[in-house]
Amino acid sequence: xxxxxxxxxxxxxxxxxIARAQQGDEAAFEALFNTHKRRVYSLCLRMTGxxxxxxxxxxxxFLQLFRKIxxxxxxxxxxxxxxxxxxxxxxxxxxxKGLQQVSLDDVDTSQEEPVKRDYGEDDxxxxxxxxxxxxxxxxxxxxxxxxxxxxxxxxxxxxxxxxAQIMNCSIGNSKSQLHKARLKLREHLRxxxxxxxxxxxxxxxxxxxx
Amino acid sequence: MTEHDDKLRETGRxxxxxxxxxxxxxxxxEEKAGVxxxxxECPFCAxxxxxLEQIRFSSHHLPLVDPPARVWANVRATxxxxxxxxxxVPAWQRWYHRLPLFAExxxxxxxAALAVLAIALLTSPISPDNQGTAAxxxxxxxIVTAGIWPAGIDSGMTRTVExxxxxxxxxxxxxxxxxxxTYRKSLASLDASIEDCIKHCRREPCDAxxxxxxxxxxxxxxxxxxxxxxxSDH
Amino acid sequence: MYxxxxxxxxxxxxxxxxxGVALMLLxxxxxxxxxSPTRLEKSLETTAEPQIHFSNLRxxxxxxxxxxxxxxxxxxxxxxxxxxxVDPMPRTGQAERIHLVTHVLDPLVTGADEAADCTLDVPxxxxxxxxxxxxxxxxxxxxxQHAWIESxxxxxxxxxxxxxxxxxxxxxxxxxxxxxGRTEAFTITGNIRLLxxxxxxxxxxxxxxxxxxxxxxxxxxxxxxxTYSGDIEVLCPPSASFELNAKxxxxxxxxxxxxKRRRHAPSxxxxxxxxxxxxxxxxxxxxxxxFSGKIRVRPQP
Numbered sequence: 001x002x003x004x005x006x007x008x009x010x011x012x013x014x015x016x017x018i019a020r021a022q023q024g025d026e027a028a029f030e031a032l033f034n035t036h037k038r039r040v041y042s043l044c045l046r047m048t049g050x051x052x053x054x055x056x057x058x059x060x061x062f063l064q065l066f067r068k069i070x071x072x073x074x075x076x077x078x079x080x081x082x083x084x085x086x087x088x089x090x091x092x093x094x095x096x097k098g099l100q101q102v103s104l105d106d107v108d109t110s111q112e113e114p115v116k117r118d119y120g121e122d123d124x125x126x127x128x129x130x131x132x133x134x135x136x137x138x139x140x141x142x143x144x145x146x147x148x149x150x151x152x153x154x155x156x157x158x159x160x161x162x163x164a165q166i167m168n169c170s171i172g173n174s175k176s177q178l179h180k181a182r183l184k185l186r187e188h189l190r191x192x193x194x195x196x197x198x199x200x201x202x203x204x205x206x207x208x209x210x
Numbered sequence: 211m212t213e214h215d216d217k218l219r220e221t222g223r224x225x226x227x228x229x230x231x232x233x234x235x236x237x238x239x240e241e242k243a244g245v246x247x248x249x250x251e252c253p254f255c256a257x258x259x260x261x262l263e264q265i266r267f268s269s270h271h272l273p274l275v276d277p278p279a280r281v282w283a284n285v286r287a288t289x290x291x292x293x294x295x296x297x298x299v300p301a302w303q304r305w306y307h308r309l310p311l312f313a314e315x316x317x318x319x320x321x322a323a324l325a326v327l328a329i330a331l332l333t334s335p336i337s338p339d340n341q342g343t344a345a346x347x348x349x350x351x352x353i354v355t356a357g358i359w360p361a362g363i364d365s366g367m368t369r370t371v372e373x374x375x376x377x378x379x380x381x382x383x384x385x386x387x388x389x390x391x392t393y394r395k396s397l398a399s400l401d402a403s404i405e406d407c408i409k410h411c412r413r414e415p416c417d418a419x420x421x422x423x424x425x426x427x428x429x430x431x432x433x434x435x436x437x438x439x440x441x442s443d444h
Numbered sequence: 445m446y447x448x449x450x451x452x453x454x455x456x457x458x459x460x461x462x463x464g465v466a467l468m469l470l471x472x473x474x475x476x477x478x479x480s481p482t483r484l485e486k487s488l489e490t491t492a493e494p495q496i497h498f499s500n501l502r503x504x505x506x507x508x509x510x511x512x513x514x515x516x517x518x519x520x521x522x523x524x525x526x527x528x529x530v531d532p533m534p535r536t537g538q539a540e541r542i543h544l545v546t547h548v549l550d551p552l553v554t555g556a557d558e559a560a561d562c563t564l565d566v567p568x569x570x571x572x573x574x575x576x577x578x579x580x581x582x583x584x585x586x587x588x589q590h591a592w593i594e595s596x597x598x599x600x601x602x603x604x605x606x607x608x609x610x611x612x613x614x615x616x617x618x619x620x621x622x623x624x625g626r627t628e629a630f631t632i633t634g635n636i637r638l639l640x641x642x643x644x645x646x647x648x649x650x651x652x653x654x655x656x657x658x659x660x661x662x663x664x665x666x667x668x669x670x671t672y673s674g675d676i677e678v679l680c681p682p683s684a685s686f687e688l689n690a691k692x693x694x695x696x697x698x699x700x701x702x703x704k705r706r707r708h709a710p711s712x713x714x715x716x717x718x719x720x721x722x723x724x725x726x727x728x729x730x731x732x733x734x735f736s737g738k739i740r741v742r743p744q745p
Contacts, residue, residue: 024294024295026286026289026295029285029286029289029295030282030286033282033285034282034384035551037276037277037281037282038274038275038276038277038551039274039551040277041275041276041277041281042272042273042274042275045275046272054277055277055278055280055281058277058281059281059284059285062281062285063285063288063289066285066289066294067289067292067294132268132271132272132273132527132529133273133529135265135268135269135272136272136273139269139272150269154265154266154269154270155269155270155272157270160238175234175235175238176234178234179233179234179237182237182262182265182266183262185265186258186261186262186265189261189265190261241459241460243458243459243460243462244459246459246462247459247462271524271525271527271549272549273527273547273549274549274550274551386554386555386578388555388578388597389577389578389596389597391597392578392596392597392614392615393614395614395615395632395633396614396615396632396633396651399632399633399651399652399672400632400651402652402673403651403652403672403673403735406735406736407735410693410694417693419691419693419733419735420693420735423672423693423735426649427651427672430632430651434614434632437614441577441596
């Protein structure tokens, strides 16, 4: 009853997998899912900060992908196409929840708070290599708007003009929100570094090895 | 404190404020030479710059997270329901269905008789010359019923090991080739031991040492399969 | 006279120059990063007896005991997309436990690119739990309570480990030199070498590999060596004192020590080839079993 498994030791070109998936080949769907599942789920998780939502959204993204796969003509890289789809799915969800993504006000930098400095302390940079798990937690703790822009730009590599288009805001807004996000993250990480909290259980489904 | 010192402090703070204003643009790749210059002079602003660059760098390398297995299960089920998935019919079935012989209905009784004969052939006692793990499973069952199975190993355990083996067969294609080979060699070594032991136990059912070895080999096989399945999960 | 405009222009030119230099340095550096190994080096203050847990995917892992209450880690990763996360607990002050886990950050990184070669210098009193899926593990000079070492297909070697030592591999050879605590070695197809063991409780098992024991037996010690099809070879000094129980089902037995054979009533449960006897005063118990391998007991040359 089960579909022929695609031997993973033999890398099947993605174009072939896509062609097979366009014919409804279950094994090809599964292979595409396995190739992209971590990026898709991680993106959903980082943008929502919630494992249950991330699971639902990853599922929805893959369903949309497989329903629409026959329309993929290879004009762009499949990964890019998939990525855009995932971002749209997440943003639609966040908009439905009524979460303010980005302030639509024009950016006014004149009254911005000065960046915090630890005057009087020795050079206390953030530890040489930031604990990426703690950074991931800190990102999840960001306010929604900041988090979305930060994840799209610094984590996923979108440009501000793309973010502005996706989120229907100005480029200036996107830049401003990104900077604020980074400063907030810095505050969070420095606070964490000075008075570390007990290690929070990361219930995202990542499998920590013993 | 002199007026001069106050002026210097005020100039310093003004430079820090300018640094703050230019920092975002600098990090966006705009030309803001003053940022670097000031960072070289002001250790506190240098820390700010270093921190933000570190955050930017680290965020490119965040660990990826695996979704729970139910995500694929749900996707698959939905696609199947929507009729988007098509089962791949194995090549031999496609060939089989093309045979004109089977285009006509075959008497049910004749088919049933064939089925009964097939089942009878498959479940007859295994001769000592039979090879293969499938044969050794039914041989195991014979040993269990003959009452010479070692303590701690019963038909329940042999079934469990067989299920684990089946699960491993299903997952080994997704394993790293060299790792897969390591597990295969280990399992082949244990399977050879188990077969050997079973043959010996049939000939000499009272050999306690042989039974001990059989039990140990089965336990080891279960351990290795568990390790292999755990490894493929990661 | 101070001309702010001139100063600004000069400053601007200098800034552009410096930025250009920085960019010129950055481009080759980032190219190198994309192609070349990356390195992690970290030092952590610890208690005298920390627990070290290390889970690695591939590469060589070396653990050495030293006199400092500090763990010093140096890892070289084959790819910048591989990370070794180091987590001390507690986060500040002296760590009682340190977890090290290798992560692959990109699913496209496979095979040899997953490798992280790591050297850890740890306090002498450290306890270890090391799992290296596809890579060798070498442990030297540890006096902690326990050392658990697991590898898939590569070699495990442990030298001068005094605590409870467990070495497990699927296909890799295991070599344990001068272990003095309780010692266990298990492998399916690998060979096991036990050199000058000072342990009083030692078990070794290999399914198809060979077991070699070279050294003396401790009085009141228990030694159990067993294989399925691999050979077992015991080389001990003429001054050794042991009680020998050697059994094989289909293999052969060779012994060149003159044993005082025990009067032993044949039992229907006995296998075809067995040897029971005492050498000297029989202070240690030595049990050697193999299903079809050759068992040899002879004096150390």
